[in-house]
Amino acid sequence: MITPAEVVTDALELPESERSWIVSKILKSFPKDPGLSPAWRKEIAERVARREAGETQHVSSEEVHRDIQKILSS
Numbered sequence: 001m002i003t004p005a006e007v008v009t010d011a012l013e014l015p016e017s018e019r020s021w022i023v024s025k026i027l028k029s030f031p032k033d034p035g036l037s038p039a040w041r042k043e044i045a046e047r048v049a050r051r052e053a054g055e056t057q058h059v060s061s062e063e064v065h066r067d068i069q070k071i072l073s074s
Contacts, residue, residue: 020058024048 011022028048032041050056 016058016060020051024052 011019014022036044047056051058
């Protein structure tokens with residue numbers, strides 16, 4: 001039987017888009033947070049749907065930080 005550590009090791013070798021898909025599926029498996037308002041639930045569902053439909057692209061935190069540094073240093 002494969003261990004959770006082996007699953008993670010294997011998953012980290014996948015392309016970013018496939019890792020994102022796995023994370024999305026895992027997050028959906030958790031109970032919904034009762035602290036989220038209906039508006040936020042709708043927004044999250046719409047963002048996930050756009051991501052899964054390929055309408056948006058993932059931007060790494062490193063890229064975001066790099067872009068912010070460019071803006072702040074200019």
